[in-house]
Amino acid sequence: MTESWQLPLRLAALGFLGVIVQIAAVSQITVFGVSLDLAPLLVASVGLLAGSLPGAVFGFAVGLFVDLALVQDLGVTSLLFIVIGYAAGRLRELRDPAHGLVPVVVGAVATAISTVGFALMQFLLGIEAPVSWLLLRQVLVAILLGALFALPVYALVRRVVSGALPDDPRRRRRRAYTTGGLSPLSRPSQGR
Amino acid sequence: MYDRQVRRRRATLIALVVVSLILLTAYFGESPGSPLHTVQRGVIEVLSPIQEGASRALKPARDLFGWFGDTADAKKERDQLRAQRDALLKQQIDAQVALRENAQLRALFRMGGNYGLDDYSKATARIIGRSPNNLLRDTMQVDKGTSSGVRVGQAVIAGGGLVGHVSTASGGTSHVTLITDQRSMVGAKVLNRSNRGDIGLVKPSIGDPLDLLVQQLPRDTRVRVGDNVVTSGVIDPRFPSPYPPNIPIGRVTKVDPAELESSNQIHIAPIADLRHLDFVQILTTDPPGGGERAQVP
Numbered sequence: 458m459t460e461s462w463q464l465p466l467r468l469a470a471l472g473f474l475g476v477i478v479q480i481a482a483v484s485q486i487t488v489f490g491v492s493l494d495l496a497p498l499l500v501a502s503v504g505l506l507a508g509s510l511p512g513a514v515f516g517f518a519v520g521l522f523v524d525l526a527l528v529q530d531l532g533v534t535s536l537l538f539i540v541i542g543y544a545a546g547r548l549r550e551l552r553d554p555a556h557g558l559v560p561v562v563v564g565a566v567a568t569a570i571s572t573v574g575f576a577l578m579q580f581l582l583g584i585e586a587p588v589s590w591l592l593l594r595q596v597l598v599a600i601l602l603g604a605l606f607a608l609p610v611y612a613l614v615r616r617v618v619s620g621a622l623p624d625d626p627r628r629r630r631r632r633a634y635t636t637g638g639l640s641p642l643s644r645p646s647q648g649r
Numbered sequence: 650m651y652d653r654q655v656r657r658r659r660a661t662l663i664a665l666v667v668v669s670l671i672l673l674t675a676y677f678g679e680s681p682g683s684p685l686h687t688v689q690r691g692v693i694e695v696l697s698p699i700q701e702g703a704s705r706a707l708k709p710a711r712d713l714f715g716w717f718g719d720t721a722d723a724k725k726e727r728d729q730l731r732a733q734r735d736a737l738l739k740q741q742i743d744a745q746v747a748l749r750e751n752a753q754l755r756a757l758f759r760m761g762g763n764y765g766l767d768d769y770s771k772a773t774a775r776i777i778g779r780s781p782n783n784l785l786r787d788t789m790q791v792d793k794g795t796s797s798g799v800r801v802g803q804a805v806i807a808g809g810g811l812v813g814h815v816s817t818a819s820g821g822t823s824h825v826t827l828i829t830d831q832r833s834m835v836g837a838k839v840l841n842r843s844n845r846g847d848i849g850l851v852k853p854s855i856g857d858p859l860d861l862l863v864q865q866l867p868r869d870t871r872v873r874v875g876d877n878v879v880t881s882g883v884i885d886p887r888f889p890s891p892y893p894p895n896i897p898i899g900r901v902t903k904v905d906p907a908e909l910e911s912s913n914q915i916h917i918a919p920i921a922d923l924r925h926l927d928f929v930q931i932l933t934t935d936p937p938g939g940g941e942r943a944q945v946p
Contacts, residue, residue: 510661532670
């Protein structure tokens with residue numbers, strides 16, 4: 458197996474197991490009436506670690522799998538997860554955030570995009586859903602839960618994909634610190 | 650090279666979004682038997698056993714995490730059930746009290762007809778206080794006083810029998826001295842088989858207020874256990890009776906010939922359940938014509 462297939466295979470396994478665990482176990486555990494949604498956290502973490510393109514593709518695939526497995530309208534979750542994966546990846550590519558709590562913020566935003574976006578999409582598709590303070594409270598609790606579990610999920614994803622990433626952000630930052638700048642190999646202008 | 654990478658990234662992103670939109674549009678407009686739905690059903694068929702296995706395998710972890718939520722829910726539920734229990738207990742107590750009061754009030758009104766007390770005006774009063782030590786002083790406080798026509802010396806009845814008499818009366822409350830009080834004396838008539846109607850004086854025995862003695866009976870009184878003793882209602886200085894005649898006082902519980910011979914007394918138990926009363930009736934007026942009602946001592 459060539460090295461170029463390492464990352465897609467690992468991401469495929471991660472996405473498959475993540476969705477299965479989500480459906481079989483995590484969805485059945487509720488906190489204040491809300492269950493944790495692992496999928497947007499996985500997508501955001503992949504985007505943060507692997508970049509915008511892998512993030513978007515992983516988001517599309519996981520979203521499609523979720524829609525298939527949960528008998529939802531195909532394409533809704535894919536569309537949202539593409540946004541999440543791509544945005545997280547772009548954040549990494551443009552800002553390269555080094556703070557340890559970045560995954561927490563990204564996880565919270567990803568959960569917010571997922572829950573609010575899903576509700577909006579349902580609304581646009583003409584599916585009547587009661588909009589109330591209770592729904593707003595549930596969205597807030599879901600975001601809090603997402604922020605709470607973002608770090609462990611990020612750590613898990615990093616562990617799974619470590620070694621398969623073309624450019625480890627930590628290694629790149631360390632190199633930038635010791636050499637006084639990004640490696641010439643990493644500079645976008647010189648291509649990668 | 651960089652531009653090509655950017656173009657490739659953007660193209661992929663646009664392609665993914667377009668595919669999603671096509672999927673969404675196609676799926677949304679399709680009937681349940683269409684290809685996309687069929688694919689979805691096929692995926693579910695394949696995934697079902699995996700999901701089931703995963704669900705079983707992950708049950709311990711699910712239970713562990715669920716325990717926290719269940720504990721919080723259980724505590725909330727416990728508090729709600731406790732509040733519900735307290736409310737139900739209060740309702741039950743209220744209902745029991747109401748039933749009990751209803752029975753007593755019914756008995757009070759029946760009593761008026763049974764013992765010829767219809768001619769008397771009556772004030773139904775609720776008991777609001779009792780003496781703490783009924784061995785020496787057996788009194789109760791009721792919520793009717795002079796403003797309701799209650800006067801000192803009036804007879805008090807309840808529960809099918811005589812209770813006592815009003816010993817003090819103020820505007821809104823009165824004190825009733827029970828027939829079991831050591832100061833109490835009631836002129837009584839024994840309804841025995843000879844129908845002679847022997848007259849005596851009812852007093853509580855020392856140390857056991859619920860054991861009443863009928864004293865000063867003739868030595869040849871013929872009486873047996875179970876006979877009734879009623880108020881005599883006679884005007885006689887020897888047997889002061891502020892009570893109307895023929896109100897049941899008690900039933901004979903013990904007849905000792907030797908005691909009757911030596912002390913001229915027998916034992917009776919009060920008919921009215923004096924320890925469990927909530928309501929009494931005070932006979933507030935004399936019957937028309939006065940009858941054989943005695944004077945207040």
